[in-house]
Amino acid sequence: xxxxxLENVRGKTPLIHNITNYVTVNDCANILLACGGSPIMSDDxxxxxxxxxxxxxxxxxxxxxxxxxxxxxxxxxxxxxELGHPVVxxxxxxxxxxxxxxxxxxxxxxxxxxxxxxxxxxIKTLASGSGSTKGVDADITDQITEENLxxxxxxxxxxxxxxxxxxxxxxxxxxxxxxxxxxxxxNGHAEMSKITGTGCQLSAMIAAYITATPENALTATxxxxxxxxxxxxxxxxxxxxxxxxxxxxxxxxxxxxxxxxDELERGAKxxxx
Amino acid sequence: xxxxxLENVRGKTPLIHNITNYVTVNDCANILLACGGSPIMSDDxxxxxxxxxxxxxxxxxxxxxxxxxxxxxxxxxxxxxELGHPVVxxxxxxxxxxxxxxxxxxxxxxxxxxxxxxxxxxIKTLASGSGSTKGVDADITDQITEENLxxxxxxxxxxxxxxxxxxxxxxxxxxxxxxxxxxxxxNGHAEMSKITGTGCQLSAMIAAYITATPENALTATxxxxxxxxxxxxxxxxxxxxxxxxxxxxxxxxxxxxxxxxDELERGAKxxxx
Amino acid sequence: xxxxxLENVRGKTPLIHNITNYVTVNDCANILLACGGSPIMSDDxxxxxxxxxxxxxxxxxxxxxxxxxxxxxxxxxxxxxELGHPVVxxxxxxxxxxxxxxxxxxxxxxxxxxxxxxxxxxIKTLASGSGSTKGVDADITDQITEENLxxxxxxxxxxxxxxxxxxxxxxxxxxxxxxxxxxxxxNGHAEMSKITGTGCQLSAMIAAYITATPENALTATxxxxxxxxxxxxxxxxxxxxxxxxxxxxxxxxxxxxxxxxDELERGAKxxxx
Numbered sequence: 001x002x003x004x005x006l007e008n009v010r011g012k013t014p015l016i017h018n019i020t021n022y023v024t025v026n027d028c029a030n031i032l033l034a035c036g037g038s039p040i041m042s043d044d045x046x047x048x049x050x051x052x053x054x055x056x057x058x059x060x061x062x063x064x065x066x067x068x069x070x071x072x073x074x075x076x077x078x079x080x081x082e083l084g085h086p087v088v089x090x091x092x093x094x095x096x097x098x099x100x101x102x103x104x105x106x107x108x109x110x111x112x113x114x115x116x117x118x119x120x121x122x123i124k125t126l127a128s129g130s131g132s133t134k135g136v137d138a139d140i141t142d143q144i145t146e147e148n149l150x151x152x153x154x155x156x157x158x159x160x161x162x163x164x165x166x167x168x169x170x171x172x173x174x175x176x177x178x179x180x181x182x183x184x185x186x187n188g189h190a191e192m193s194k195i196t197g198t199g200c201q202l203s204a205m206i207a208a209y210i211t212a213t214p215e216n217a218l219t220a221t222x223x224x225x226x227x228x229x230x231x232x233x234x235x236x237x238x239x240x241x242x243x244x245x246x247x248x249x250x251x252x253x254x255x256x257x258x259x260x261x262d263e264l265e266r267g268a269k270x271x272x273x
Numbered sequence: 274x275x276x277x278x279l280e281n282v283r284g285k286t287p288l289i290h291n292i293t294n295y296v297t298v299n300d301c302a303n304i305l306l307a308c309g310g311s312p313i314m315s316d317d318x319x320x321x322x323x324x325x326x327x328x329x330x331x332x333x334x335x336x337x338x339x340x341x342x343x344x345x346x347x348x349x350x351x352x353x354x355e356l357g358h359p360v361v362x363x364x365x366x367x368x369x370x371x372x373x374x375x376x377x378x379x380x381x382x383x384x385x386x387x388x389x390x391x392x393x394x395x396i397k398t399l400a401s402g403s404g405s406t407k408g409v410d411a412d413i414t415d416q417i418t419e420e421n422l423x424x425x426x427x428x429x430x431x432x433x434x435x436x437x438x439x440x441x442x443x444x445x446x447x448x449x450x451x452x453x454x455x456x457x458x459x460n461g462h463a464e465m466s467k468i469t470g471t472g473c474q475l476s477a478m479i480a481a482y483i484t485a486t487p488e489n490a491l492t493a494t495x496x497x498x499x500x501x502x503x504x505x506x507x508x509x510x511x512x513x514x515x516x517x518x519x520x521x522x523x524x525x526x527x528x529x530x531x532x533x534x535d536e537l538e539r540g541a542k543x544x545x546x
Numbered sequence: 547x548x549x550x551x552l553e554n555v556r557g558k559t560p561l562i563h564n565i566t567n568y569v570t571v572n573d574c575a576n577i578l579l580a581c582g583g584s585p586i587m588s589d590d591x592x593x594x595x596x597x598x599x600x601x602x603x604x605x606x607x608x609x610x611x612x613x614x615x616x617x618x619x620x621x622x623x624x625x626x627x628e629l630g631h632p633v634v635x636x637x638x639x640x641x642x643x644x645x646x647x648x649x650x651x652x653x654x655x656x657x658x659x660x661x662x663x664x665x666x667x668x669i670k671t672l673a674s675g676s677g678s679t680k681g682v683d684a685d686i687t688d689q690i691t692e693e694n695l696x697x698x699x700x701x702x703x704x705x706x707x708x709x710x711x712x713x714x715x716x717x718x719x720x721x722x723x724x725x726x727x728x729x730x731x732x733n734g735h736a737e738m739s740k741i742t743g744t745g746c747q748l749s750a751m752i753a754a755y756i757t758a759t760p761e762n763a764l765t766a767t768x769x770x771x772x773x774x775x776x777x778x779x780x781x782x783x784x785x786x787x788x789x790x791x792x793x794x795x796x797x798x799x800x801x802x803x804x805x806x807x808d809e810l811e812r813g814a815k816x817x818x819x
Binding site for chain 2: 026034038043047252258
């Protein structure tokens with residue numbers, strides 16, 4: 001099943017419009033190319049509607065949002081909805097400032113997202129309408145563990161039902177759900193959190209996956225999450241004692257570039273709840 | 274001949290003012306350092322005139338143009354013209370939105386460029402005044418092949434004559450022409466298109482080459498195009514089965530850093546038409 | 547002594563708010579993670595006060611300053627002062643344009659910085675109120691050598707006394723002083739200047755170090771400067787004949803990621819004046 005998701009991306013080369021932060025934008029572009037998609041970045045209000053129109057999917061990431069890019073996010077999101085294009089929201093740092101929280105909430109209100117991807121603190125902020133994230137990482141008190149997993153799955157399912165979006169909460173254990181079924185995914189490696197923007201990269205890759213298989217956004221999202229985690233594992237094995245987070249970043253994108261559909265099918269570690 | 278072009282860059286360390294997109298800007302800076310130049314990035318209208326003045330050349334790339342950087346492109350371009358500095362235009366995505374097409378056309382009207390570098394779809398858009406580029410890559414129907422090469426060379430020559438600029442169309446076969454002579458260049462590797470921004474990097478490098486040898490912009494541009502392609506070949510040979518587009522990006526910049534003038538002279542594959 | 551500085555960063559994971567340029571921002575984020583800190587980037591006037599409040603320290607870098615980020619720099623700096631957070635200023639290209647020089651001078655006037663880090667030309671511009679930097683590198687005529695070192699140390703000490711900040715001038719020989727004591731540091735490698743943004747990365751790292759040990763900003767800054775230089779040496783040893791500035795960049799960040807406190811203590815090369 002996951003196998004075809006990857007094959008669809010490579011077969012269709014989905015063109016993805018990204019309105020994203022300037023911190024990790026280059027890695028997002030390279031991972032889109034690596035997975036089989038094609039990136040275009042554009043955030044000016046005068047052109048985002050047109051750019052969205054020529055693309056197959058849209059990825060909105062609020063990592064370095066500002067007064068000029070926020071209206072562009074709304075305009076692009078509305079155009080994507082009008083055209084029936086898949087749209088991903090990555091609410092980076094929601095909870096860390098009123099601007100981030102309010103922008104994310106208003107985006108959620110005005111735009112129908114296909115997938116919401118964030119860490120547990122960000123998604124909790126979206127669900128509750130407020131939050132206290134410390135920066136761009138999940139709060140330790142929020143983190144999903146084996147102990148609170150069932151509770152987290154319930155929370156994710158109910159938020160997916162409420163929003164009509166696939167909810168992807170990523171961390172040590174990832175949860176991907178459409179409200180009915182939930183994938184609990186155990187791929188990945190703890191050191192991925194030492195690289196800036198692995199979450200942003202994953203959101204971009206999800207956009208490519210759901211654009212290639214829009215009729216099955218749940219499985220497509222789960223496949224992208226498994227692929228990213230699996231590539232984190234493959235890349236980790238490649239590391240020598242001299243390598244650190246910078247080489248690790250390169251190796252992960254390299255692994256995404258080389259990942260075959262069979263490797264994904266075999267290497268994906270998940271259970272359905 | 275190409276040999277001296279590279280030596281001039283290393284000998285003169287041309288300082289290049291870049292108004293460029295935030296996606297590939299870091300790679301542009303590193304490749305400028307790698308080839309022997311020195312980069313400065315600045316896009317605020319209040320300072321671009323001054324920054325251009327202290328530099329030797331200017332590189333304008335519209336990859337993530339916006340309302341604030343567009344006026345800065347005009348101001349910097351006009352100042353560069355006033356000072357007689359070489360100026361490169363990289364019309365990223367011209368044809369993909371009215372904003373991109375119109376900005377590129379207006380830049381072309383108001384500023385005398387030394388070199389126009391883009392893929393065939395972007396350059397066709399500039400020449401015809403409209404286009405239908407799908408994103409930032411060339412349309413398949415536009416691509417230059419052995420079959421349509423003569424026709425493409427004629428087109429490039431006539432556009433070079435019309436604009437008074439060296440026209441550099443890059444793709445599987447690259448064409449560099451001043452309207453009279455055309456270099457048809459067969460360096461490079463297909464996988465370079467899996468890396469974001471190899472075109473942007475080349476434009477930055479061309480700016481360094483033509484600034485180091487302003488009296489021979491045609492040969493300087495051809496040398497930079499050959500160098501980039503040759504480094505794509507050298508870097509490709511270095512790749513292991515685990516490497517993908519992220520390592521390839523690093524290896525290309527590394528190769529530019531290590532390229533000698535003899536290697537360029539020997540490795541350049543071109544014919545003059 | 548330096549040893550504990552590094553251990554404090556790893557033990558406390560200081561969260562650093564960065565208002566920085568879009569050229570080297572990704573490397574700044576990755577080096578902050580590598581050294582043991584945590585980055586957040588934010589430059590919109592509406593949220594910078596809040597973002598600074600949830601962070602431990604602030605890093606202001608004027609590398610690609612513009613009309614929108616300049617007011618954000620002031621707002622964030624004033625909030626950091628109010629809260630007693632350590633603040634670093636990296637006056638990239640001060641002297642290269644009136645906008646850069648004046649912004650840096652006004653920041654210096656209105657905000658109490660904990661550390662000022664720049665090359666000798668940038669710091670001279672701050673001290674004298676004007677300058678003639680050619681781009682973002684130090685002028686050759688300004689460079690610190692064994693011959694003019696004593697004079698440079700006197701200059702740095704007097705500027706540190708005047709500003710109440712630790713002054714860190716980096717180059718072939720680095721000087722770090724609080725006005726009373728000065729570290730003259732001889733770590734590093736000349737080829738680090740072939741990588742874009744090693745200075746920006748160091749400023750970000752200094753922010754993490756002084757935030758982890760605010761009671762000893764002088765030693766913390768010296769430790770960060772030694773660590774960066776030492777990692778430049780370690781990374782250099784790792785380079786093969788095929789590696790160039792792009793791999794060198796990765797290896798330096800990798801080395802920062804792997805650096806132990808014992809290695810720092812042993813490898814730091816400095817004398818106190």
